[in-house]
Amino acid sequence: MPLHLYNTLTRQKEEFKPLHEKYVGMYVCGPTVYGHSHLGHGKSYVAFDVIVRYLRYLGYKVTYVQNITDVGHLLGDTNEGEDRLLKASRLEQKHPMEIAEHYTRSYFEDMDALNVLRPDISPRATGHIVEQIEMVKELIAKGFAYEANGSVYFDVHKFHDYGKLSGRTVGELEAGARVEVKSEKRHPADFALWKKADPEHIMRWPSPWAEGFPGWHIECSAMSMKYLGESFDIHGGGLENQFPHHECEIAQSEGATGKPFVKYWLHNNMVTVDGQKMGKSLNNFTTLKDAFKKWKPETIRFFILQSHYRSTLDFSDEAVDAAGKGLDKLGNTVRTVRERMKSATDPGTTAPIDLARHKAAFLAAMDDDFNTPQALAVLFDLSREVNQFLAAEASPSLSSLQHIDALYRELAETILGLTFDDTRGDSSDALILDGLMGLILDLRKDIRAQKMYALSDKIRDTLKAMGIVVEDKKDGTTTWRKGQ
Template identity: 45%
Template sequence: MLQIYNKLTNQKEEFIPINPGKVGMYVCGPTVYDHCHLGHGRGYVSMDIIRKYLEYSGYEVRYIMNYTDVGHLTDNSEDGEDKIQKKAKKEKIDPLEVAAYYIRSCEEDFQALNIKPATFYPRPTKYIDKMIDFTQRLIEKGFAYESEGSVYFSVEKFPAYGQLSGRKTEELSAGARVEVNTAKKNPLDFALWIKARPEHLLKWNSPWSVGYPGWHIECSVMSCDLLGENTFDIHGGGNENAFPHNENEIAQSEALTDQKMANFWVLWNMVNVEGKKMGKSLGNFTTIKDALKKYNPSVIRLWIASSHYRSVMDYSEKSLSQAQKNLEKISKFVNHLEVKLTENNISNENPPAIDFDYYQEKFTEAMADDFNTPLALSLIYDLIGHFNKLETENKLTPLDFKNALSFWNKVNSVFSFDLQMSQERKIPAEIIKLAQAREEARKNKNFREADNLRDKLKEKGYEIEDTDKGFKINKN
């Protein structure tokens, strides 16, 4: 039974998909005005592992991640400057060129980190008409109003406001700064459409003004379009955006559809540097590209998986170095399994010494407990230690090697580590099958067939070395 921590209720709940066998998942993507940093990497690798575990469990996952290419203003305010436009002015290029450049950069990072491509990557600039329609419908339902060319969502019309963040409207009102935007009826109201200043570059015609969409409405519109105007299963994102971004998403989506937006809100935690959140605004970030200059991509994936997605991670060279050592440990183990399996024909005559059903069960238990990747990894390290001990004591059978590799391949379909393998183990499955068929022919005293198979292997660039323990494959 899969249990997921739901930020909406602040407790673990049994995951039951809305449609049997299928999962609809929307993840808030990056605002593309700079290269992604390790804080982004932590979030999107975590979501990738969650997605892959759902697929491992047999679900078909429709995975949506947007690229925010308009509407995210500096300081997350409504009267700041668009982050992409600010970058465009600095670089003296068109804002959409900025977005396109950093989307390509993000794609490069995600590919390097072995993050599976999303089903769709929507961009707000492609959804302007749908955002205008969404806003108009909210006005017609009485949840939004136009004022001085901008359109605002009326928070007081949505009594459930604050359900995700746990913030009450009374407390928010009491703590609000002196309101400088006189266009709003209430300081807590937030923009759905913003009238553009003359110097604003990204702007479109609307019934209310020449302007641009508010940041929060973008995810609501794109998730409705790609997952339907119904409740979907999982909404992912960073917990620093629970308020106001995710809170406002819920308000406008549920006001429009009269349905719950998402059943589960799965939010990852931040990466800290010396006690402070890693972020572009603080300038204390390490880009994924810079990290990849020093570390194998799978070292970074393992570093991320070594912490639970809801826990705060501390970035340090020490923690990444430890991840590198752990990856080398796993690589050495799997490499050893591969080499051993090329040396001997696998026979089912002797029962295995290790109960791999136990390890499979424990892996599932760990991952089914809110995707507990640190516990799942500790199980792998435990297996390596146990396996090495039994091998030293000469208690393993060929089936143990075969089962260990099979178990690893299943687990790694979730973790997606590209291991640092030696050239010795890179022997194609076709060659191994030919060698095993030759060994079987020798056992049956069919020496002509054995010689023919040896010749075939030689033609393909491999030699067979017969030993008293079986055979060994060598590449010419």
């Protein structure tokens, strides 16, 4: 079955057919960098990371663009509203660009920890003011936008497809209670392309209209089309950006070019806490940095992949703990396979496991709109069979183990981005740790041989308290690994 994905634009699953064979242009709305990233960001970017990884696995050459929004959006729909970056700037007594740089680094640090591959291009909004201004000029020239008092607005009545992504109509929007009427605008639903800056506004650029800053939605249109072309394959983002952000992007982009903007719109759902959305404005978020103090980043990634990207994911300590144990279960199998490979030879007992069947089931799950929970279930099924094999066979063949290991690498590591080798590294500290653990376990082996179990148990318990799990295997060997 070929890859199918759910397209918000058509509200159904569609077979994926890129605009150009073997090439995929993909843009995902990145973070606004005025604070540390939280679990919600984690869910979003892990989800799109898996999508990129899977497209590449299928053989597509993917250009993945994800912006960094380093110019603030206003808090409210009025000129009096303060933008978020400026607010952080004032609170932290730093220049806005310093704030942006600081949290951009923080963002990548967290994403690296989650094993999220970096985008091919991470364009900054402030680095593309020229492109944004050019686009606004084009929209004015084509009659889609108008200037009012130094600001420029998009006239939603001029773009007849407005509402096609979110399923709304301009009429509904104007009847809606929450659309604020602003005198500068011709219609309440019109949105800003360029805003004239107040005298105290720090981030400002010259423009043909008034010195000011770009509107809320124009950066994504300008940057995505600059790097991916006027029409491209996939645009992703959080569900909450479907309207108005993405709706406005379509209007601006298609208004300016007269061409279809994006073929497939993908939206990921929210992380919730007690059933409520985790968000910056609700102040109920857990930052990734805080989560990493409690759980391994791999656990957070696994937790995220245990639910579908279009489903909400309810966060609780209990749920993440459970995910961590599940990941350990998978990891134990993989690590045991790798351990056994060291002493295995050919010929030996061949594993009676249909690896091709498991692989096909895994890929079928991924082909069905990136169903990672289903794909993980396949890995657990595989693990059970592998564990049965390992438990029953004293001398499994090396080639069997290699095939099993290769499958985990292909599916779990390459596609899902999970990692299992957490005990070894090549830093000098890791080498010292390896050496020390070897020494301790060697001594403990002698102690156990003398049946001094109280002492050997004390060593094991103490290491456990330090976060190192020691396991005595049935065959007399002892292994260790870092725990949660």
